Amino acid sequence: MPAASLGDQGHSGTESLPSQHLQPTWVKDELMDEKGKEKEKDPKYWRDQAQETLKYALELQKLNTNVAKNVIMFLGDGMGVSTVTATRILKGQLHHNPGEETRLEMDKFPFVALSKTYNTNAQVPDSAGTATAYLCGVKANEGTVGVSAATERSRCNTTQGNEVTSILRWAKDAGKSVGIVTTTRVNHATPSAAYAHSADRDWYSDNEMPPEALSQGCKDIAYQLVHNIRDIDVIMGGGRKYMYPKNKTDVEYEIDEKARGTRLDGLDLVNIWKSFKPRHKVACVGAMWLPRWPLMHSHFIWNRTELLTLDPHNVDYLLGLFEPGDMEYELNRNNVTDPSLSEMVVVAIQILRKNPKGFFLLVEGGRIDHGHHEGKAKQALHEAVEMDRAIGQAGSMTSLEDTLTVVTADHSHVFTFGGYTPRGNSIFGLAPMLSDTDKKPFTAILYGNGPGYKVVGGERENVSMVDYAHNNYQAQSAVPLRHETHGGEDVAVFSKGPMAHLLHGVHEQNYIPHVMAYAACIGANLDHCAPASSAGSLAAGPLLLPLALFPLSILF
Numbered sequence: 001m002p003a004a005s006l007g008d009q010g011h012s013g014t015e016s017l018p019s020q021h022l023q024p025t026w027v028k029d030e031l032m033d034e035k036g037k038e039k040e041k042d043p044k045y046w047r048d049q050a051q052e053t054l055k056y057a058l059e060l061q062k063l064n065t066n067v068a069k070n071v072i073m074f075l076g077d078g079m080g081v082s083t084v085t086a087t088r089i090l091k092g093q094l095h096h097n098p099g100e101e102t103r104l105e106m107d108k109f110p111f112v113a114l115s116k117t118y119n120t121n122a123q124v125p126d127s128a129g130t131a132t133a134y135l136c137g138v139k140a141n142e143g144t145v146g147v148s149a150a151t152e153r154s155r156c157n158t159t160q161g162n163e164v165t166s167i168l169r170w171a172k173d174a175g176k177s178v179g180i181v182t183t184t185r186v187n188h189a190t191p192s193a194a195y196a197h198s199a200d201r202d203w204y205s206d207n208e209m210p211p212e213a214l215s216q217g218c219k220d221i222a223y224q225l226v227h228n229i230r231d232i233d234v235i236m237g238g239g240r241k242y243m244y245p246k247n248k249t250d251v252e253y254e255i256d257e258k259a260r261g262t263r264l265d266g267l268d269l270v271n272i273w274k275s276f277k278p279r280h281k282v283a284c285v286g287a288m289w290l291p292r293w294p295l296m297h298s299h300f301i302w303n304r305t306e307l308l309t310l311d312p313h314n315v316d317y318l319l320g321l322f323e324p325g326d327m328e329y330e331l332n333r334n335n336v337t338d339p340s341l342s343e344m345v346v347v348a349i350q351i352l353r354k355n356p357k358g359f360f361l362l363v364e365g366g367r368i369d370h371g372h373h374e375g376k377a378k379q380a381l382h383e384a385v386e387m388d389r390a391i392g393q394a395g396s397m398t399s400l401e402d403t404l405t406v407v408t409a410d411h412s413h414v415f416t417f418g419g420y421t422p423r424g425n426s427i428f429g430l431a432p433m434l435s436d437t438d439k440k441p442f443t444a445i446l447y448g449n450g451p452g453y454k455v456v457g458g459e460r461e462n463v464s465m466v467d468y469a470h471n472n473y474q475a476q477s478a479v480p481l482r483h484e485t486h487g488g489e490d491v492a493v494f495s496k497g498p499m500a501h502l503l504h505g506v507h508e509q510n511y512i513p514h515v516m517a518y519a520a521c522i523g524a525n526l527d528h529c530a531p532a533s534s535a536g537s538l539a540a541g542p543l544l545l546p547l548a549l550f551p552l553s554i555l556f
């Protein structure tokens with residue numbers, strides 16, 4: 001059924017619909033779509049497709065038990081299952097297809113599990129407690145990062161002794177390169193659990209900390225980013241202002257006071273980051289040490305042009321901070337100053353993969369969550385499409401033989417879509433009928449709560465009077481809230497590569513890093529691993545690596 005008539009069905013008859021809903025972008029490919037629909041009428045089409053899938057599933061019985069030299073974790077903040085499905089449809093519709101049949105990059109992963117996301121003190125979790133679970137392997141209280149549940153939120157004096165380390169640290173300790181790429185501030189909840197230990201996720205810089213916490217000796221998260229693990233190889237995202245002294249003018253937004261530095265302690269953390277980086281590698285060739293060779297290259301960058309003109313072969317350490325706070329939404333992105341998530345991921349992998357011992361990379365599509373909190377489903381879904389693009393890029397740069405890739409979310413949102421929409425309905429479109437109660441049309445996408453609750457003249461707003469396909473349209477919600485909330489149901493975990501099959505069934509969220517570490521032979525559980533100098537299958541005997549250059553990143 002063409003979308004134009006669907007729009008008419010959802011139309012009350014007296015108001016006119018915004019024109020873009022009468023002509024969704026894929027309508028111009030109607031011929032192709034009609035052909036596709038003809039195919040779907042033939043039972044052979046579905047049987048053949050299912051048999052192909054079955055053949056592939058049977059292949060999966062041969063398990064990949066290689067050692068994961070590399071581990072990449074993609075974290076879609078707030079990317080619940082309903083968001084994944086809607087993202088899939090959007091991706092298809094952006095390619096002028098109906099959308100439901102489209103496959104996301106993550107859909108192609110062979111193994112899927114469900115992750116139980118609750119925090120130790122919260123049925124519906126937040127991004128901090130969950131990040132501690134899927135990065136450090138330990139469930140924690142909401143609002144806390146890199147500490148066990150013995151730490152209470154905002155209580156600095158409950159931190160000491162309760163710190164827990166992350167898989168990023170385990171990878172670094174094992175000699176791998178490590179990286180963090182996010183679209184939020186690099187000291188936001190998700191990335192911070194990789195390197196920080198903080199009783200409060202909001203302690204971005206000392207400016208955001210209460211005097212009591214400062215006097216008790218707790219350090220802000222930006223400070224910890226630079227000091228805790230001094231040789232994180234790649235850090236990219238937003239968050240410049242937390243790195244600089246209070247009131248220091250921002251390099252990009254010179255007249256914007258909100259973009260200025262925030263630090264009360266007057267530190268310039270970018271300079272400190274640079275000062276911690278080794279100037280030279282110390283290389284060992286056979287029995288000979290070759291000191292002061294070659295040079296190590298550390299780069300601080302703040303815009304897209306700098307990123308895209310970097311020569312990854314000449315970059316050992318990269319700090320890219322592209323915005324004072326979070327990065328812009330993908331739909332609003334300035335293509336000159338701000339890189340996309342997938343552009344950042346490509347450069348990160350190019351730098352990290354130079355290490356013969358492999359790498360761990362955390363990638364966060366961090367603003368899916370923000371779009372949902374604002375009730376702006378279109379922003380959220382475009383963020384998720386971009387993360388899926390990054391997953392595809394990473395897949396094309398790595399091999400299933402030696403790279404474990406995990407895609408998951410920290411928690412869901414009270415985001416849903418329904419209303420018996422027909423096949424190919426614009427994901428941002430209307431349901432094909434009026435409410436049988438208030439006689440008004442409604443969008444397929446709705447939120448359980450949030451800022452989209454609108455009453456006009458004592459009645460639910462008539463959505464056909466507004467541009468519900470606008471980038472910033474706030475979908476209707478059942479309960480008015482300034483910020484839409486997280487959802488409490490399980491989220492999906494997609495995995496591929498060595499030991500991906502261990503992510504299966506329904507598991508606690510803190511199980512995930514234990515699997516990633518087991519697959520990579522890092523962390524505490526190493527009994528199944530061959531000696532460090534060997535490679536290959538976990539079950540296989542040792543294979544000696546060729547005696548090659550092993551650069552040691554130490555100060556010289």
Ligand SMILES: [Zn+2]
Pocket residue numbers: 078127369370373486
């Ligand atoms: Zn959130």
